[in-house]
Amino acid sequence: MGAGGLSYPAFRNGSEPRRNPIAMKSHFAPVVVLAALCACAPARTKQGAQVSPRDSVAPAMLGAVSTPNADPFPSTYVPFPSAPVVIRNVNLITAAGPTIRNGMISIADGKIVAVGATVEVPAGATVIDGNGKYVTPGLIDTHSHIGVYAAPGGQALSDGNEATNPVTAHVWAEHSVWPQDPQFPRDLQGGVTTMQVLPGSANLIGGRSVVLKSVPSRTVQGMKFPGAKYGLKMACGENPKRVYASRGPSTRMGNVAGYRAAWIQAEAYRRRWDKWNQDRKGDPPTRDLGQETLAEVLRGNILVHNHCYRADEMAQMIDIAKEFGYRIRAFHHGVEAYKVADILARDSIGGSLWADWGSFKMEALDGIKANIALVEKAGANAVVHSDDASGSQRLNQEAAKAMAAGNSAGIPVSEDVAIKWITLNAAWQLGLEDRIGSLEAGKNADIVLWSANPFSVYARPEKVWVDGAMLYDRTDPRQQWRTDFELGYVRTPAGFNR
Amino acid sequence: MRHMTSKTIRGATAGVVLAIGAGSLPAQTIAITGARVYPVSSSPIENATVLIRDGKIVAVGAGITIPADARRIDASGKWVTPGLVNAATQLGLSEVGQVAETRDDVARGRDNIAASFTAWEGLNSYSALIAPARREGVTSVAVVPAGSHLISGQAAMINLVDGMPSDMVIRAPIAMIAQMRSMGGAGVGARGELLVRLRELIEDTRAFARNRAAFERAETRDYAARRLDLIAMIPVVEGRLPLVVAADRATDIDAALTLGRQNNIRIIIGGGAEAWMLADKIAAARVPVLTGSMNNIPANFGALNQIQENEALLRRAGVQVVTIGNGGSSDEETFNVRNIRQQAGNAVAYGLSWDDALRSVTLTPAEVFGVSERIGSLQAGRDANVVIWSGDPFEFSTVAERVFVGGREFTEMDRQELLTERYKQLPPKQSMPVR
Numbered sequence: 001m002g003a004g005g006l007s008y009p010a011f012r013n014g015s016e017p018r019r020n021p022i023a024m025k026s027h028f029a030p031v032v033v034l035a036a037l038c039a040c041a042p043a044r045t046k047q048g049a050q051v052s053p054r055d056s057v058a059p060a061m062l063g064a065v066s067t068p069n070a071d072p073f074p075s076t077y078v079p080f081p082s083a084p085v086v087i088r089n090v091n092l093i094t095a096a097g098p099t100i101r102n103g104m105i106s107i108a109d110g111k112i113v114a115v116g117a118t119v120e121v122p123a124g125a126t127v128i129d130g131n132g133k134y135v136t137p138g139l140i141d142t143h144s145h146i147g148v149y150a151a152p153g154g155q156a157l158s159d160g161n162e163a164t165n166p167v168t169a170h171v172w173a174e175h176s177v178w179p180q181d182p183q184f185p186r187d188l189q190g191g192v193t194t195m196q197v198l199p200g201s202a203n204l205i206g207g208r209s210v211v212l213k214s215v216p217s218r219t220v221q222g223m224k225f226p227g228a229k230y231g232l233k234m235a236c237g238e239n240p241k242r243v244y245a246s247r248g249p250s251t252r253m254g255n256v257a258g259y260r261a262a263w264i265q266a267e268a269y270r271r272r273w274d275k276w277n278q279d280r281k282g283d284p285p286t287r288d289l290g291q292e293t294l295a296e297v298l299r300g301n302i303l304v305h306n307h308c309y310r311a312d313e314m315a316q317m318i319d320i321a322k323e324f325g326y327r328i329r330a331f332h333h334g335v336e337a338y339k340v341a342d343i344l345a346r347d348s349i350g351g352s353l354w355a356d357w358g359s360f361k362m363e364a365l366d367g368i369k370a371n372i373a374l375v376e377k378a379g380a381n382a383v384v385h386s387d388d389a390s391g392s393q394r395l396n397q398e399a400a401k402a403m404a405a406g407n408s409a410g411i412p413v414s415e416d417v418a419i420k421w422i423t424l425n426a427a428w429q430l431g432l433e434d435r436i437g438s439l440e441a442g443k444n445a446d447i448v449l450w451s452a453n454p455f456s457v458y459a460r461p462e463k464v465w466v467d468g469a470m471l472y473d474r475t476d477p478r479q480q481w482r483t484d485f486e487l488g489y490v491r492t493p494a495g496f497n498r
Numbered sequence: 499m500r501h502m503t504s505k506t507i508r509g510a511t512a513g514v515v516l517a518i519g520a521g522s523l524p525a526q527t528i529a530i531t532g533a534r535v536y537p538v539s540s541s542p543i544e545n546a547t548v549l550i551r552d553g554k555i556v557a558v559g560a561g562i563t564i565p566a567d568a569r570r571i572d573a574s575g576k577w578v579t580p581g582l583v584n585a586a587t588q589l590g591l592s593e594v595g596q597v598a599e600t601r602d603d604v605a606r607g608r609d610n611i612a613a614s615f616t617a618w619e620g621l622n623s624y625s626a627l628i629a630p631a632r633r634e635g636v637t638s639v640a641v642v643p644a645g646s647h648l649i650s651g652q653a654a655m656i657n658l659v660d661g662m663p664s665d666m667v668i669r670a671p672i673a674m675i676a677q678m679r680s681m682g683g684a685g686v687g688a689r690g691e692l693l694v695r696l697r698e699l700i701e702d703t704r705a706f707a708r709n710r711a712a713f714e715r716a717e718t719r720d721y722a723a724r725r726l727d728l729i730a731m732i733p734v735v736e737g738r739l740p741l742v743v744a745a746d747r748a749t750d751i752d753a754a755l756t757l758g759r760q761n762n763i764r765i766i767i768g769g770g771a772e773a774w775m776l777a778d779k780i781a782a783a784r785v786p787v788l789t790g791s792m793n794n795i796p797a798n799f800g801a802l803n804q805i806q807e808n809e810a811l812l813r814r815a816g817v818q819v820v821t822i823g824n825g826g827s828s829d830e831e832t833f834n835v836r837n838i839r840q841q842a843g844n845a846v847a848y849g850l851s852w853d854d855a856l857r858s859v860t861l862t863p864a865e866v867f868g869v870s871e872r873i874g875s876l877q878a879g880r881d882a883n884v885v886i887w888s889g890d891p892f893e894f895s896t897v898a899e900r901v902f903v904g905g906r907e908f909t910e911m912d913r914q915e916l917l918t919e920r921y922k923q924l925p926p927k928q929s930m931p932v933r
Contacts, residue, residue, distance in 0.1 A: 152798045182796050238596075342924040358914075359627060359833040360595035367833065368914045374921065389795055397840065400894035408897055409918050457843030457892050490796050491803050493774060493811060 073174060075224035077213060080469035084108035086121045087449065090130025095137050095424040096438040098416055105135055107445035110468035115439045128463075134453055136419060137438050138193025138446030138466065140426035141392045142305070142352045143332050143385035146184055147177035147197050147212070147220070151389070152485075157181075161200035162207060166244050167262045169232070170290035171207035173199050177220040182490065183389040184223075185481040188214035188472050190393030191454075191461040193446040194225060196430055198332075201235035201307040202243045204258045208293055209233055209305060211430055215466055216481045229431045231329070232297050234259070236308035236317060237363045256316060263324040266294030303329035303431055305352070309363035311339035318347060330429045332385065333357075334375075335367045341378030350381035350429045354391075355398040355405070372421060373406025373413050381428055384421045395422040400455040415455055444468075527551045528905065529564040530886060532574035538861045539875035548578055550882040553905035558876045571900065573886050579856065580876050581637025581883030581903060582891070583655075584838040585863035586768065586788055586822040589628060589639050590621040590656075590663075592832050604645035607727075610685035611699065613734075614726035615651030617643040618670050621663040627832050629912035632658045634836035635891060635898035637883035638668065638873050640863070642742075643675055646683025648695055649723075650675040652730065653742070655869050657881065659903050668881075672867040673766060674734045677744040678754065679800060693753055698722045700761050703731040740764040740866075742788070746771035746801040755783045766866060768822075770812075771804035777815035786818035786866045791845035793823075809858065810849030820866055821845055821858040843892030855892065881905075 085107050092100040092115060106113040108122060121127060148160040159176030162168040177197060187195065193214055199206035209231035212223040240258075241249050249255045269291035276284050296302040304321070308314050308331045321328050330350035331337060335358060337344060337351040344351055353375065358367020376382040384399045386392035403418040420437075427437025436444050445468035452459040464472040473479035482490075528550040535546035537558050547564065549557040564570065593600035602622070605615035618641045631639070637658055643651035654670030656663070677683065678692055686692045702721040706728040712718050713725070721728060733739035743754040746769050755776075758765035767773060770789045773780060780787060791809050796802040809819050821842050823831075842855040850858070864874025872881050882905035889896040901908050911919070920926045925933055 151796050152802065154798070186794055338918075338921050339924075339926070356834055356837070359593070362594060362597060365594060366917055368918050370918045374918070378924065390793060393794070394792070394844075397844075397894065401840070404894045404897075407895070409915075409922070411922070455894065457840060457894060458847045460847055486796070489802050491775070493805065493807060 073172075073221055073224075075226040076219065076221040077215070077217070077224055077226055079110045079467035080215070080471065082107075082110060082445075082465075082468035082470070084113075084122050084125035085128060085465070085468070085470075086119065086125045087128045087130050087135060089132060090449070091132065091134045091453075092439055093134060093136045093415060093419045093454070094439040095416075095419045096440045102132070105439060105447065107447065107465065107468050110445055112439060112441055112443050112445050112447070114441055128449070130449065133462070134450040134459070135439070136191070136396075136448050136450065136454055137423040137443075138436065138448055138464065139191045139395045139422045140430065140432075140437060141187070141192050141195040141386050141395060141422075142330065142383050142426045142429050143387045144187070144195040144197050144389070144392055145200065145387070146187060146195065146389050146392070147179070147181045148173055148199070149389075150178040150181035151183050161202040163200075163202035163243055166203050166240055166249060166258050167205045167290065168199075168203050168207050169205045169262065169266075169293045170288075171199060172210065172230075173197050173208060173233075174210040174220050174224065177210070177212070177223075179217050179220055179223060180483040180485045182483045182486050183392075184214055185216070185472075185483060187389070187392050188464055188466075188481065189461060189474075190395065191448040191450070191464055192392055192395065193448075193464065193466050194427075194430070194432070194436055195392070196231060196305070198231065198233045198305060201233070201239045203233075204235060204240050204249070204255055205262055205290075205294070206233035206235060208302070211432070213466055215471060216483075225432070230293075230296070230302045231305045231430070232293060232302050234304060234306045234317075236306065236313045237310060238361055239307070252313070256320065259317075259320050260323070262294060263298075263320070263326075266291055266298060267324060270295035270298050297326050298324065300327070303429075305330055305332055305429075307332045309333055309335045311336040313363075314340055315343060318343065318349070329431075330381070330383070333364075333387065335364045335371070337380075338368065338371045338374035339366075341375045341380055344375065344380035345378045348381070350383060350425065351375045352383045352385035352426075352429060353402075354387070355384055355402040369401065369405030370409040370411060372402040373409065373411040376406070376413065376417060376421075377411050381425050382421055383426045383429055385426075396450075396454040396459065397457060398422075400457070403455065415453075418455065526905075527565055527568040528571060528882075528902070528907075529562075529568040530571045530573050530578060530884065531564070532572055533576045533578040533886065535876060536577065536579045536856060537876040538580055538857055539877050546578075548876055548884055550884065550902065550905045553882055555876055555878055555880045555882050555884070557878055571886070576899065577887040577889060577891065577896075578876070579635075579885055579887065579891055580860045580874055580880075581885050581901070582635050582838055582859045583638045583640075583863040583874060584631070584636050584822065584835050584859070585640040585820050585867065586642050587639045587832060587835050588642065588644055589631060589832050589835050590623060590625045590641060591617055592644070593622065593625055593627065595832075603643060605643060605647070605651050607645075607647050607649070607651075608724055609722070610648040610683070610695075611723045611727050612643070612645070612647050612651045613649045613674060613699075613723065613728075613730040615643055616654075616671065617641055617651050618654035618656065618663055618667060621656070621666070623661060623663055623666060625832075626913040627835065628658050629908070629910065630833075630914055631835040632901055632903065632908055633898065633912055633915075634839065635885040635887065635901060636835055636838060637885070637901065637903045638864075638869075639835060640672060640867065646677055646680040648676060648684040648686075648692065649699070649727070649731075650677065652739075655867055655873075657873070657883065657903055659906065668872050669867070669869050671739060672869070673740045673742045674731070675742050675744070675768075677768075678750040679744055679746060679769070689750065689753070693757065695722070696757060697761075699731060700735050700763070703728050703735045707732050707735070734763060735761065737762050737764055740766045742766045742768045744768040746804065748772040748775040748803070750800070752776055752779065755779060755785060758785065759783065770808070771801035773817075774805065774808045774811035775803060777812050777817060780812065781816040784818075786820060786862075787812055788820045788822045788863075788866075790821060790823040790841050791848050791850070792841055806844065806848040809845045809855075813850055813854050818862055818866060819850075819854070819858050820863045821855065839892050840894070846892065852892075 150157040198209040211225040211228035406413040424437035591603035602620035605612035642653040652671035656666040861874035864870040886900040
C-alpha cells in the first residue's frame with residue numbers, strides 16, 4: 001500500500017510500509033474514486049430462493065431485524081464437541097465480582113455450570129489442577145480488522161475499506177472476511193474468543209460490522225456469533241475528509257453534513273417500509289441495501305460503533321444521534337474520551353479505547369495513558385480495544401498498562417475492574433452481555449487458563465475454551481489451529497510449543 | 499501526577515518548572531542507597547549504593563563510603579538499573595506521524611541512496627515525546643533515519659537530557675542504515691538486483707576513496723552515488739562503521755551475512771523476523787541482531803516465519819541480541835518509545851532469560867553501537883543514567899520512580915500528565931471556567 005512518500009521506521013519486524021495493511025490504525029487505502037455503487041441483488045431467503053416481499057418480512061426471532069430478508073447470511077456455527085471440565089486450585093478473575101482465590105469452575109455442554117470456592121465435580125468430568133494459575137472469561141475485542149485486512153497483506157487481501165463513496169452503508173464486513181487469515185488463530189492463542197470485525201474508517205458510514213468467534217471454519221458463516229446484532233461503522237474526523245478531499249467531504253463540516261444527509265434519507269426510507277409493513281398495501285417500496293442498514297439503526301436493531309478521536313466531535317456526533325433518534329453504542333479510539341467522560345456516562349455511550357496510542361496524527365495528539373481509567377472513573381462503559389491484530393493478542397497487557405496508568409495518576413483501578421475492560425464491558429458494547437464476558441453460571445463457557453496473573457507481562461494463555469470446547473492448548477501442537485495458508489508456508493521451531 | 503503517594507519534588511514545583519522550561523535539577527553528588535542494584539556489567543548487588551557525582555557514576559556496590567555532602571536517596575526495597583536504551587527510534591525526528599512538517603526522519607536522497615543524511619542534526623530536542631519516554635526509564639535512544647531507500651542515512655545515539663541536539667549526542671554516527679525489505683523503496687525490481695546495487699555502491703565507494711583527487715578533477719567514471727554519499731560510505735567499507743541491514747526473510751539475512759563477509763563490512767541485522775532460522779550462522783558471523791518479541795504474524799511474504807521466540811533462540815545460539823520496537827503497528831512508535839520494557843518482558847515470556855532481557859535493553863545495545871564506555875551499565879566512569887524502579891522494570895505495575903540522566907533527576911510533568919491533571923475532574927481545571 002502506498003505511503004504517500006512517508007515511509008516506515010527503519011527496523012520493524014516483518015512489517016514493511018508505514019501504512020502496513022496488516023497492522024495500521026487508520027485503515028484506509030489511497031483512494032481511487034469510483035463512480036457508482038453496486039447493483040443490488042434480488043432478495044433471497046436463507047434457502048436461496050427468490051421470495052416475494054410479502055413473505056420476506058422477518059419474524060422477530062431473527063435477530064430482531066425487521067427488514068425484508070433479515071438474515072441472508074445466517075450463522076452456521078455450532079460449538080465444537082466438548083466434555084465436562086472442572087478446573088480446581090485456580091484463581092478466578094470473574095468480571096462478575098471479586099476474584100475468587102484458589103477456587104473452582106465447572107463447565108459442561110458449552111456453558112459455565114458453576115463458579116466458586118468449591119463446586120460440585122460431575123461424574124466423568126475431566127479435572128484440571130490449576131496449580132494456582134488464573135482463569136478469566138474469554139477476552140473480547142470490540143475492534144478488529146482481522147479477516148478483512150488479512151495476513152500476509154498486500155492489495156489482494158486489503159478488503160476493509162470500500163473507499164469509493166463517503167457513505168457505504170450497503171457493504172457488510174463479513175463479505176470481506178477471509179477465514180484462513182492466520183491472524184485468527186493467533187488471536188485465539190492470545191485468549192480472544194469473540195471479536196467484532198469492522199469495516200475501516202475511510203468512510204463517514206463504512207458499513208456493517210460482524211461479530212465472530214475465534215474458531216476454525218471454512219466459511220465466515222461458520223464463525224458468526226449466532227444471534228449477535230450487527231454493528232454500523234461510522235467515522236469522524238481526519239480519515240474521511242482526507243480520503244475524499246478531492247470530491248468531498250473535505251472538511252469536518254462536510255463530514256457532518258454527510259452524516260445528516262444520510263440519516264435524512266434513511267428516516268424517509270424507514271417510514272416508507274414501516275408503513276408498508278403495517279398496511280401491506282400495493283407494491284412494497286424498492287429495497288436499498290444501504291438504507292436498510294441505516295433504517296435498522298433507527299429502529300434500534302443495529303448498534304452504532306463510531307470511530308471518533310476528539311472530544312468536541314464526539315459531542316457533535318451525540319447531537320446528530322439525538323436529531324435522528326438513534327443511539328451510539330460506543331465511540332471507538334476516543335483518544336479524547338477522558339475530556340467528555342461525564343457526557344459518555346450520562347448518555348450510556350461506551351468507549352472502545354487504546355491503552356497508549358497517540359500522536360500519530362493531529363486528532364490523536366492528546367492521547368494519554370490514563371484515558372481508560374478516567375472514563376471508568378466517570379462511570380462510563382470502558383473497553384480496551386486493539387484495532388490491531390498484534391495488540392489484539394495481548395489485550396491483557398494493554399489492560400494492564402491502562403490500569404497501571406490509572407494507578408500512577410492517582411485513579412485507583414483494581415484488577416477486578418480492569419478485567420471488565422476486556423470482557424464484560426466489551427460484551428455490553430456488542431449487546432452480548434447476557435451470554436459472554438464473565439464467569440457466571442449459565443454463560444457461554446468461553447474461558448482462558450493463564451500461566452500467571454494475566455496482568456503480568458509474563459503471563460500467557462495455556463488453554464482456551466470456546467463454548468466449552470478446548471480449542472487451544474499451548475502444550476499440545478495438535479490442539480493448535482493452523483490455517484490453510486500456514487500449511488507449508490509457516491514453520492514452527494522444533495521444541496517450541498506455540 | 500505520576501506518584502501521588504510519594505513525596506517527590508514534582509508535585510510542589512511542577513507548574514513553576516514547566517513555566518521556566520527547565521525541569522531538571524542541577525548535577526550534584528547523589529547517593530542512592532539500600533537498593534537491589536543491577537549493574538548489568540556484573541551480578542546484581544543487594545542493599546547497594548550507587549554514587550553519582552557531576553553527572554557520572556563514581557562507585558557502585560555494597561559498603562561504599564558516602565560523602566557528607568551527598569544528597570541521599572533511600573531506595574530500600576527498590577530496584578536500580580541503568581537507564582534503558584531503545585536502539586531504534588525516530589524520537590525527535592517524527593512528532594505527529596501524519597503531519598509532514600513535524601517529520602524529519604526520511605531524506606529524499608538520490609537514486610534511492612541517502613547515505614550522507616545525518617538524521618540527528620535535524621532532531622527536535624523540544625519534542626513532547628521525549629519526556630514520556632524518559633518518565634518510564636528510557637534514558638538513551640538511537641535516532642535512526644526512516645524510509646525505505648537502499649541506504650536511508652546514518653543513526654546516532656543520544657542521551658535524553660535537556661539541551662540542544664549537540665548536547666544530547668553520545669556518538670554520531672553509530673551506524674549506516676540499509677534495507678532489504680522493500681524492492682520498490684530501493685529502486686530495484688528483485689532481491690538479486692538490490693544486492694547488485696549494494697555491491698556497486700561498496701565498489702564505487704572504494705574506488706572513490708582510493709582516488710578522490712581524480713574524482714575532483716572529473717577524471718573518473720560515473721559512480722553509483724553522489725560525492726557526499728560516497729564520503730559517508732567510506733567508514734562503512736573500511737569496517738569502521740557498522741551497516742545495519744533491515745532484513746526479515748531468512749534468505750535475505752543470509753545474503754547480508756555474505757555481503758559483509760565478502761566485503762569486510764560489519765553487519766548488524768535490523769528487524770530480523772526470521773533470524774532464528776539461521777541463528778547458528780548469525781552467531782558464527784558474530785553479527786548482532788536488533789529485534790523484538792511481540793510479533794508473530796506472517797505479515798508479508800518476507801516475514802512469514804516471524805515468531806515471538808526469535809530473541810530467545812538467537813541468544814541460545816550465542817547471538818548478541820538487542821531488543822527494539824514495540825508491539826504495536828506503526829506510527830505510535832515515537833509515542834511509545836517507552837514500551838521497550840514491555841517488549842523486553844515479552845522476550846522473557848517467550849524464552850529469553852530475564853538477565854539477557856535486561857542486557858538487551860541496556861549494555862548490549864551500548865556495546866553493539868560502540869558506546870558502552872558511556873552508557874548501558876552501572877560502573878564507575880559511566881554517565882549517571884540511573885533508574886529507581888518500584889519493582890521489576892518489565893512489569894506493567896512497576897513505576898520508574900526516579901529517573902536520572904547524566905546525573906540530573908527529571909521531575910517535570912510531561913504533556914500527557916498535564917492533560918491528565920487538567921481533566922481529572924470534569925468540567926476541567928483551567929484558569930478560565932470551562933463547560
